[in-house]
Amino acid sequence: MRGPLLILTTLVAVNEAYRALVLFPYPFRSHAILGDSIVNSLAKAGNQVTYITAFPNTKTAPGVRKIDVSSSADIFKDKTRDYLDSCLNKTPLDISFSTFVKLPSEMFLDTIQNKEVQRLINDPNEHFDIVIVEWLLNEQYDLKKLLDNSKDGLIFFSLGSNIKSKYLPDQLKQSLLKMFGGLKQTVLWKFEEDLPGTPPNVHIVQWAPQHSILAHPNCIIFLTHGGLLSTTETIHFGKPIIAVPVFADQFTNARRAVQKGFGIHVDMSYNLADDIKAAVQEMTSNPKYSLRAKELSLIYHDRPVTPDKELMHWIDHVVKTGGAAHLKSPALLVPWYQKLYLDLLAVIAILIYAIIYGIKRVISHFKKNKSKTKRKTQ
Template structure:
């Protein structure tokens, strides 16, 4: 089922890139079973705990620059003086805040205006009638803002990259999933108690859970970007046959567990024979008893 679901996505993502270079896109199933290394853009604490073979490595967070890029002078000053905290609102790059219905935009501004926190809203156009605590930026350095100590909340569309960045910097999340995997991502956030609602009381779990997840995310042998380069160089120089799972070499007979099925069938056949012998024995015993009574 996974094969049939993923194959169209694979062709859609890589067909154009291969055709531009005059290459034929490899068969997806052959690529999966012959791959030397699988680099997973995630971390165990972000998703479900999966048992992976040795040639699958987590490199989630490799895109996060540490230290983060410095903020502009004006933005740095804004965050520094926001002692009640900063809320960063961004719907990512695929969804535009300017495309939200105007009525919804005004309701959000009214809501943000009632908060004591500073709200930074990534918005692609100029907005009028902004509350004093709301600031609009056409482009915002998300990781640098999340890294600031005064940032207390990220309102996001629920993209996995935003979830990863917020977890790394220990910022709770309110998600507004709209399509695709965003719903699953926000389910994971809520399940782990790392976000759901706007509440900045220190005794509630969202802030502490986010900080704990951040500590786990950062506690690695090497930064994800360094680990990513390490595994790529390893494969290029030495290959990764020693890391590949022996399961890829199994025959179809073994993959489908036909040996176990055959053994189970033989066991059932043996049980049926035993039951047949027992039934014949009891029937014979009953006949002998009837003769004795006569």
């Protein structure tokens, strides 16, 4: 494979099995779960898969060649405290748009400079038919028994793999525990360390099999940070959500859940416990959220083929058509000055100039006529 890895080229090689390169370098476990699923679908279909991942020790289908790029985790410093403080204290976080562009760029550069990746790039015998790039259970616990015995329903509380609940202020953690203890439902809270003083109906896990929990019929509410993968999974399993967004796209996902009718948006604040309690009472007393979630799940599943088969279809299509240029957005061909609306700004500037010029001419003409009239009267 020649040239930089990020310049993706699809080679036309129409065979029954393809050589696939899957690149999921983000050092976030939730991202790797999606990458693992894609890799497993490719491998089970008989393709030869090379997987560049920050989590090389996860279990994948046999025969997958993995390249470890876990060193990229050093680039993403844990900013959970900063994000939580910003939400709780209503202070703007000093993170510019360029930061969100810079960090992924540094990560991809670190990935390319990895020794194993360099060996892959410089080996003339390495070639791939398709390249898939990401575009940005350690605890023994009888969860099934817990879910089965949750006759009043279970509320699953998880802030995802990036935002850590342990960084919540102690006052807020204690108020949440007190509030959860007053609910009749069972509460399962993904928490990164032991949390003393938990009420009998509150159970702590350091990592949880989210799919299995959401799939269980006794899981009635997902209390989530509102990440894209999490909100997608709730639609898949037909569960309503209470979203507590903290940063990035989580706010957009939360608003979308509210607009679609299967979610309630709660702000991250020092009143979080009271706000969540009110949201739980609303969601458990009003069946519209659960019914809407089930309706959206039905729509999501009503498709001609399963997602893994659809994935294989489009991979095959991209390879056979040499990159599927016919599917690319026309926006890619729009000139840069049109993307920045400079042409529209030019038209507006000309119109404004013409209006101002016209007004000046009218005023000038009016003054001249007035001056002539005065001379005649004199």
